[in-house]
Amino acid sequence: MKRVATLTAAVLLAVGLAGCQVKSDAGGTSGGGEEISFLTFETPNLTPDYWNAAIKRVTDKHPEIKVKKLVAPTADGRTAYAKQLLQSGQFPDVMIAVTPAGFAEAGELYAWNPDELKDFQFPTANPIKGKYFQLPANTQTIPPIYYNKKLFADAGVTGEPKTWDELLAAAEKLKAKGTTPFVIGGGKDGFASSMILAGIVSTDLYGKNKDWMTQRREDKVKFADADFQAALTKFADLANKGYIDKASVSRDYAATEQAFLDGKGAMYPMGNWFAANADTKKPAFDIGVFNFPTADGKLIVPAYTGGGMIVSANAKNLSAAKKFALAFQLDKTQLDQSVKADGLFPAIKGYTPPADTGPVFKAGYKLYEDAVKENAVVHTFRWETADDGLLPGMTDKVDQAAQDLITGRKSVADVAAFLDTEWNKAR
Amino acid sequence: MWPKVWHFLSFGAPGVLIYVCFVLAPIVISFWYSLTNYNPFNPPISYVGWENYFLLFQDKEFLTALKVTSILTVIVVVVPNALGLGVALLLDRPGWLYNALRSVFFTPVILSSVVVSIIWSRLLDNEGPLNTFLRFLGVENPPGWLSDPDVALYSLASIVCWQMLGFCVVVYLAGLQGVPQELLEAAQIDGAGPVRRFRAVTWPLLAPSLTINTVVLLISAFKTYDYVKVITNGGPGAGATATIAFNVLATGFDANHVGYASAMAIVMLLIVAVVTAVVLKLLQRREVDL
Numbered sequence: 001m002k003r004v005a006t007l008t009a010a011v012l013l014a015v016g017l018a019g020c021q022v023k024s025d026a027g028g029t030s031g032g033g034e035e036i037s038f039l040t041f042e043t044p045n046l047t048p049d050y051w052n053a054a055i056k057r058v059t060d061k062h063p064e065i066k067v068k069k070l071v072a073p074t075a076d077g078r079t080a081y082a083k084q085l086l087q088s089g090q091f092p093d094v095m096i097a098v099t100p101a102g103f104a105e106a107g108e109l110y111a112w113n114p115d116e117l118k119d120f121q122f123p124t125a126n127p128i129k130g131k132y133f134q135l136p137a138n139t140q141t142i143p144p145i146y147y148n149k150k151l152f153a154d155a156g157v158t159g160e161p162k163t164w165d166e167l168l169a170a171a172e173k174l175k176a177k178g179t180t181p182f183v184i185g186g187g188k189d190g191f192a193s194s195m196i197l198a199g200i201v202s203t204d205l206y207g208k209n210k211d212w213m214t215q216r217r218e219d220k221v222k223f224a225d226a227d228f229q230a231a232l233t234k235f236a237d238l239a240n241k242g243y244i245d246k247a248s249v250s251r252d253y254a255a256t257e258q259a260f261l262d263g264k265g266a267m268y269p270m271g272n273w274f275a276a277n278a279d280t281k282k283p284a285f286d287i288g289v290f291n292f293p294t295a296d297g298k299l300i301v302p303a304y305t306g307g308g309m310i311v312s313a314n315a316k317n318l319s320a321a322k323k324f325a326l327a328f329q330l331d332k333t334q335l336d337q338s339v340k341a342d343g344l345f346p347a348i349k350g351y352t353p354p355a356d357t358g359p360v361f362k363a364g365y366k367l368y369e370d371a372v373k374e375n376a377v378v379h380t381f382r383w384e385t386a387d388d389g390l391l392p393g394m395t396d397k398v399d400q401a402a403q404d405l406i407t408g409r410k411s412v413a414d415v416a417a418f419l420d421t422e423w424n425k426a427r
Numbered sequence: 428m429w430p431k432v433w434h435f436l437s438f439g440a441p442g443v444l445i446y447v448c449f450v451l452a453p454i455v456i457s458f459w460y461s462l463t464n465y466n467p468f469n470p471p472i473s474y475v476g477w478e479n480y481f482l483l484f485q486d487k488e489f490l491t492a493l494k495v496t497s498i499l500t501v502i503v504v505v506v507p508n509a510l511g512l513g514v515a516l517l518l519d520r521p522g523w524l525y526n527a528l529r530s531v532f533f534t535p536v537i538l539s540s541v542v543v544s545i546i547w548s549r550l551l552d553n554e555g556p557l558n559t560f561l562r563f564l565g566v567e568n569p570p571g572w573l574s575d576p577d578v579a580l581y582s583l584a585s586i587v588c589w590q591m592l593g594f595c596v597v598v599y600l601a602g603l604q605g606v607p608q609e610l611l612e613a614a615q616i617d618g619a620g621p622v623r624r625f626r627a628v629t630w631p632l633l634a635p636s637l638t639i640n641t642v643v644l645l646i647s648a649f650k651t652y653d654y655v656k657v658i659t660n661g662g663p664g665a666g667a668t669a670t671i672a673f674n675v676l677a678t679g680f681d682a683n684h685v686g687y688a689s690a691m692a693i694v695m696l697l698i699v700a701v702v703t704a705v706v707l708k709l710l711q712r713r714e715v716d717l
Binding site: 080083084086087102103105106186187188189190193245246247248249250251252255259264391392393394396397399400401403404406407409410418421422425426 | 467468469470486487488548549551552553554571572573574575576579656657658659660661662663664665666667677678680681682683684
């Protein structure tokens, strides 16, 4: 009987523990020797094969490293998943495109030293308390505006808008022609609602004061201040004038992108990653891209540099984890793959994208290169992840605020007050 | 003596252990967290007493979530119950067609709520099949089922009702099978018509079915999270469809305020427990023994 009881307890314990294990896909371990765990995420662009091949290229060069691949249950929820893993004592050794804020302050992440960052174009991007925790692997311009050249031509819009007034004039012509000027989304992918707002705040506020968000953290400025409310008003006016379809706030990201590719709207403000799909899906019209217009036409390009790997400070094989992360991020084939699959702009010194990229990617990359030359790049509001970023939990609030302005449910003043209230709660 | 003790332990202990580990311990730990400012990314933890609870009842976002959850719960308890009873009465007859229809009504219950959410979000999209059909019928501006903040909550509730309807139908059908035929025949001989027979015989004997359906729907509706997360993410706008369960996860895992989120979870637990106990007590009074 004693054996039965012991066996029962053992089986229950085993079943319980099995239920608590992190998902590791079949065949997700490669290499040998020093084992590290690596948290990835999958999207239509970033498939299991993409990750497996990328890991194999690194382990082929470093056979002493053995990689156990983990997959976040959802792409958008990868940072929340990393938090759950940390709290259950299963924090991965290496994670990609997971926001370092919070983990870094809690001492959970390894801080890269300048020598390790020497190959990166912007080694001082995203400091957290003066240290650098995420490899600044790539840059994303957020949001350039992609447009349907045929709908522009049909509406008599000639040339790409550079100033806000030119953008409004183009939108008016498109609307008069019966075309929805801006394609936006929302639903479970709230960021698709706030893209235009991110562009306005970045160009209008950050263009004049790059430290605006840092000052918000220090309570020197507020969302209710006149300049931020002016940005909210510009955004609300687009909806009031009928340039944004209010019914689109429930449409998820995939459906939003498809709507633009199906010609259901003329302009699509989205991150430069859209270029990968724009080039591969080949819609029935040509797609152009221009920088988010500014009030006076001055060149200001909102962008975010980061998106790379972070390494657990408590990794069992820290040396192998660091070596893997750097080798992964600097692998030329991997960089080329990230350009083609996800439209990324690798921020690696001396790197040039493959010659066979599509026209939309090339056009967007040229805009970005010109902005770098002119020193006209600012951070993108809502997308920053470091000391100059929104507080944890605030990105959803910004998306909700954008939706309230689009639907007209709240006034500009109410939205500004809402953001300040939520900011105080998020502290 | 010892063999009896081992016998008891081997059968009783696993269940008790699982209950303690996976039910009681999380509740106790959550309650402790709710009395602290616990933020895993901002240590150390400090005891704050009942402060989280005081803040909670001044928090407009939480009060809105409470209102949203209450509306959703009322709809989800009433509509599937009423429709489920009607459908069960129609399907309570022999024949292959009725058997097939029972399966049809039960199918949504076995589907994943995430799958159901994705399907319905496509159907209710502004450019989706429903609005396309309405436009075909001549409706120029069909409702923004999920994009209008005044409509989205009711659309969401309808989706939950649609999925739960089959469960209610099956429970009521089981109850109807238990109604003795001789009672119905006796009532008919006494001159009772169909409506009177239903009110005087069938309905009182369906009381246990009503209790089961109401309690299950009440608890399911109150903890609604997945539909909200997949379909609206709490929007459109701030809090239009955000339930308490949705806010608990957003506050705990996105904003990292685990202490505050735990206070929300404890309040939610208490509300569900009290409401369920009261409803159970009231409904069980109606139940009659044959």
